[in-house]
Amino acid sequence: MNEPSAPADTPRLEVRQLTKRFGPVVAVDHVDLVVERGTVHSVVGENGAGKTTLMKCIAGLLPPDSGEILVDGKTVRIGTVHDALALGIGMVHQEFSIVGELTLAENLVLGVEPRHRGLLDRKAVQRATERLAAQTGWRLQWEAPADQVGVADLQRLELLRQLHRGADLLILDEPTAVLGPAEVDMLLGTVTELRDRGVTVLFISHKLDEVMRISDRVTVLRGGKVVETTAAADTSAAALAEAMVGEALTVPDVEDRPSSSDETILEVQDLVVVDEIGVTRVDHVDITVRRGEIVGVYGVAGSGQAELAAALVGLAPSSGSVRLGGQEINHRPVGYRRRAGMGFISPDRRSEGLALTESVEENGLAGAHRDRSLSGRVVRRRPEWRRRIADLIRSYSIKVGSPDDPTSSLSGGNQQRLVVGRELEMHPKLLVASDPTRGVDIEGVAGIHELLMGIRRSGGSVLLVSHDLDEVLSLSDRIAVMLDGRVTAVLDRAEATRSLIAEKMTTGSRG
Amino acid sequence: MTITDTEVTATPIASPAPTRRWRLWVAAAAPLIAALLVGSAAILWVGESPLEFFWLLVREAFGGVKRISATLVSSTPLILTGTATLIAFRAGVFNIGVEGSFVGGAFVAAIAGASLDLPGPIQIVVVLAIASIVGAAIGWGPGWLKARLDVDEVVVTLMGNFVVSGVVGWLLSEFFMAVGTGNAQTELIAPQTNLPVLVASTQLTIGILFAVVVVALAQWWLRSTVPGYELRMTGANPRFARAQGIDTARVIIWAMVISGLIGGLAGGVFTTGTLHRFVEGGGANLGFNGIAIALLARLNPIAIIPSAVVLGALSAAGPTVQLFIDVPLDIVRIMEGTIMIVAVLPLLTRSR
Numbered sequence A: 001m002n003e004p005s006a007p008a009d010t011p012r013l014e015v016r017q018l019t020k021r022f023g024p025v026v027a028v029d030h031v032d033l034v035v036e037r038g039t040v041h042s043v044v045g046e047n048g049a050g051k052t053t054l055m056k057c058i059a060g061l062l063p064p065d066s067g068e069i070l071v072d073g074k075t076v077r078i079g080t081v082h083d084a085l086a087l088g089i090g091m092v093h094q095e096f097s098i099v100g101e102l103t104l105a106e107n108l109v110l111g112v113e114p115r116h117r118g119l120l121d122r123k124a125v126q127r128a129t130e131r132l133a134a135q136t137g138w139r140l141q142w143e144a145p146a147d148q149v150g151v152a153d154l155q156r157l158e159l160l161r162q163l164h165r166g167a168d169l170l171i172l173d174e175p176t177a178v179l180g181p182a183e184v185d186m187l188l189g190t191v192t193e194l195r196d197r198g199v200t201v202l203f204i205s206h207k208l209d210e211v212m213r214i215s216d217r218v219t220v221l222r223g224g225k226v227v228e229t230t231a232a233a234d235t236s237a238a239a240l241a242e243a244m245v246g247e248a249l250t251v252p253d254v255e256d257r258p259s260s261s262d263e264t265i266l267e268v269q270d271l272v273v274v275d276e277i278g279v280t281r282v283d284h285v286d287i288t289v290r291r292g293e294i295v296g297v298y299g300v301a302g303s304g305q306a307e308l309a310a311a312l313v314g315l316a317p318s319s320g321s322v323r324l325g326g327q328e329i330n331h332r333p334v335g336y337r338r339r340a341g342m343g344f345i346s347p348d349r350r351s352e353g354l355a356l357t358e359s360v361e362e363n364g365l366a367g368a369h370r371d372r373s374l375s376g377r378v379v380r381r382r383p384e385w386r387r388r389i390a391d392l393i394r395s396y397s398i399k400v401g402s403p404d405d406p407t408s409s410l411s412g413g414n415q416q417r418l419v420v421g422r423e424l425e426m427h428p429k430l431l432v433a434s435d436p437t438r439g440v441d442i443e444g445v446a447g448i449h450e451l452l453m454g455i456r457r458s459g460g461s462v463l464l465v466s467h468d469l470d471e472v473l474s475l476s477d478r479i480a481v482m483l484d485g486r487v488t489a490v491l492d493r494a495e496a497t498r499s500l501i502a503e504k505m506t507t508g509s510r511g
Numbered sequence B: 001m002t003i004t005d006t007e008v009t010a011t012p013i014a015s016p017a018p019t020r021r022w023r024l025w026v027a028a029a030a031p032l033i034a035a036l037l038v039g040s041a042a043i044l045w046v047g048e049s050p051l052e053f054f055w056l057l058v059r060e061a062f063g064g065v066k067r068i069s070a071t072l073v074s075s076t077p078l079i080l081t082g083t084a085t086l087i088a089f090r091a092g093v094f095n096i097g098v099e100g101s102f103v104g105g106a107f108v109a110a111i112a113g114a115s116l117d118l119p120g121p122i123q124i125v126v127v128l129a130i131a132s133i134v135g136a137a138i139g140w141g142p143g144w145l146k147a148r149l150d151v152d153e154v155v156v157t158l159m160g161n162f163v164v165s166g167v168v169g170w171l172l173s174e175f176f177m178a179v180g181t182g183n184a185q186t187e188l189i190a191p192q193t194n195l196p197v198l199v200a201s202t203q204l205t206i207g208i209l210f211a212v213v214v215v216a217l218a219q220w221w222l223r224s225t226v227p228g229y230e231l232r233m234t235g236a237n238p239r240f241a242r243a244q245g246i247d248t249a250r251v252i253i254w255a256m257v258i259s260g261l262i263g264g265l266a267g268g269v270f271t272t273g274t275l276h277r278f279v280e281g282g283g284a285n286l287g288f289n290g291i292a293i294a295l296l297a298r299l300n301p302i303a304i305i306p307s308a309v310v311l312g313a314l315s316a317a318g319p320t321v322q323l324f325i326d327v328p329l330d331i332v333r334i335m336e337g338t339i340m341i342v343a344v345l346p347l348l349t350r351s352r
Helices: A051-058 A081-086 A104-109 A122-136 A151-164 A181-196 A208-214 A237-245 A305-313 A334-339 A349-353 A360-364 A382-395 A412-425 A442-457 A469-475 A498-506 B017-045 B050-062 B065-090 B098-115 B120-149 B153-176 B207-224 B226-236 B238-243 B248-275 B286-296 B301-321 B330-349
Strands: A013-022 A025-035 A040-044 A066-071 A074-076 A089-092 A169-173 A200-205 A217-222 A225-231 A264-274 A280-290 A294-298 A319-324 A342-345 A430-434 A461-465 A478-483 A486-492
Touching: A013 A051, A025 A040, A025 A051, A025 A217, A025 A225, A040 A051, A040 A181, A040 A208, A051 A089, A051 A169, A051 A200, A081 A089, A089 A151, A104 A122, A104 A151, A122 A151, A151 A169, A151 A181, A181 A200, A181 A208, A200 A208, A208 A237, A217 A237, A225 A237, A237 A498, A264 A305, A264 A461, A280 A294, A280 A305, A280 A461, A280 A486, A294 A305, A294 A442, A294 A469, A305 A342, A305 A430, A305 A461, A334 A342, A342 A412, A349 A412, A349 B238, A360 A382, A360 A412, A360 B226, A382 A412, A412 A430, A412 A442, A430 A442, A442 A461, A442 A469, A461 A469, A469 A498, A478 A498, A486 A498, B017 B050, B017 B330, B050 B065, B050 B301, B065 B098, B065 B207, B065 B226, B065 B248, B065 B286, B065 B301, B098 B120, B098 B153, B098 B248, B098 B286, B120 B153, B120 B248, B207 B226, B207 B248, B207 B301, B226 B238, B226 B248, B238 B248, B248 B286, B286 B301, B286 B330, B301 B330
Parallel strands: A040 A200, A040 A217, A089 A169, A169 A200, A294 A461, A294 A478, A342 A430, A430 A461
Antiparallel strands: A013 A025, A013 A066, A066 A074, A217 A225, A264 A280, A264 A319, A478 A486
16 A cells, blocks of 8 residues: 555545536536545435546546646646556446456456566465455455356455555445445445545445445535535435435426326336346336326436336336236337337437437437338338438427438437437327436427427326436426335425425335 | 446537548458458569559459359359348348358258259249258257347357258268269259359359349348348347337347348359259358458448459459469469458457
8 A cells, every 4th residue: 555645634635626528518517525534435416417527537537627636635647547546546447347267366466467487476466365355354265266256255356456456545436336235235344444444435326325324524416516525424315315406496387287187198016127136126116107297207326217217118127017008018028018109218328219320310210110101011111201300300400411321420419309309209108208318408408398398288198217306396297206116205296395305215215 | 237327428520421431432442452462462472473463363354254254153152142141240140150051052952953853943943942941040040049048149150050061961971972973962953953054155144143133132121121120220229229119139030030041042053053063062161251241341232242243253263363374373362361351350340
């Protein structure tokens, strides 16, 4: 570990007025952050609040546009991961980078192998593992192949790797997202142990109860700005949640909202989604959406809302009952559900919402491509496609050179309008809109909101899954709050206040 | 499914169209340019003139009806195996098994051609249909494994080729050896099975017409039909295709069946048009070379034809050029190899 070259009361890390832009979007906006030596400092915020971008700037993965980073009181320039490591800063990412066939010890030194006459110096590797064991008190099966040990040990290995490389300031980017509950407990224990041995930890998470359990200090980011920094002892999960979701920017617009009809369009009962590694992501959820109604689904990221949306559309296997207009559609394939009247806006525009290499025309009519108006049994009516895409481009004001251009040539906002337009033109009974405004500028957001309200006015229904509480509050008739895969409350528009939602998304009805 | 904190990414701005078109041409011509450079270096090394050599090559490949016919005879199976490969690749399925479909099709065409005795054209249609069906069956297996069990198609199809040639070799030596010959070959097919010759006193048959029709059908099918559209979308982004309601598993299986079908047809055309029997090792690698053709054509059906003609010209003209100039045949092989390596490069670097 690095010898402290500064007095013990100098912060281990200090960030001053750091700013990072991506095109017109300011991801990190004049952020100040002080991390004291030997503490666990958590950074919390919604998706897109700028947490990961900020960390990447500190770890040498992204160059900041302006601002200063001080390590042990000295201004530094961190251009690469190596620069960061030389200053004792190491970042552990969500996905493990581990070679399954190699032993834990071999993985530990991978990339910085000690050599003896050109071969791996086994004795030096052993000394390293012993030193780390003494330093942390952890016993790992160093000679076991990595694919034969549990996920919790692999996560420890990732931490040890950074320590081995000389890091004593660890940045953990949502380390619990891939873990089951028992492993989460182990990891949190691990982090505390490291802190007690003098390691400084920057902990990134949206899981507020975890944050409360291990942090000394907490910084809340919202929209790229620091909202507050407090000692963990002086705050609570609910208070943090309130800070994360923020004050209402505008009073939710209650306008002319004729009461939605009583006809149930979507009825979900007892829906359960278990992911590939066996973690229950959606836990016995019931939800209904009536005709002419927008139902918002909100919770901290990773509470199961994305999996709920995927399961409804047929992209994630699930058990339970899903009825669309009275017809049972669970266990039916996506195409069947779409023909039955389900539309879907993917939260992942670039890798699921669009085929970026293909033309605007072929993206804009995908899903409707088997409609009798567009295609015969076998042959596509190309002139009809051409006419329809021209209409779509005009109706949704999509800026595009030619319908034959690859979709990648469109700006992010125009790509999203293409997705939204495509789904609306299929006139779905129910539109599952998952983060429909992600990565869209403010003007674009307003346009998409207007389109969603238009669906409602014309008697369509929307299940709006969003990480943006303002969006959920201003559009929804009812709001379902999720926590740990369960719906903890369904609130009517009138009763849904920020503080009530903040309470339900952190404590809910957890027993 | 894990939901990660995806940050806002900078929006890509398309580079101006002329630049992209220019790049496309360079990429398409790169294998040929590389072959000319490597070939020239090798010819200079043996002390001959590259210009004279290339001139002879062009003359022997395209100088006169007979030479052009010979080139097209060599190109015919390549056009078909190239198209077979292309169909699978466009669906995002890396089918290395067209070789197996080709060998299987060629073998059953020889058996059927020798044992059936139907009137004229009907015999040809039936024999080619059998070859196509066998080829399709050989493609179906790996397709089903990939679509239903997520088994890697590259490994299965590559190994499948050895299985097919092993089974064919065994059937041949055990049951179908021509009487009174020491070679591992079948009897000659019935005369009415031979594809009609297109240009008198050459070997050029209507097989080339079949090949061109298959290319035209592939182009039309990919561009203008619903299944072709679903196939291209699946290949471009399978997650997107699935989210839009396309049954990607079905698409993958059908792509492999059609790819195998065309591969089997290629084998059938080779037997009925060129060798008139099955000879063990005859036509070897024509299926593999389809991969290079498809990549050389940058997965564009129409471009399959010029790509196959270039490689067909090299293999038809190569052997005769050395009658006129003291350059070993290996130089032509080196050029072929260079074209294939450079053509296959994008496949090796492609993130899958």
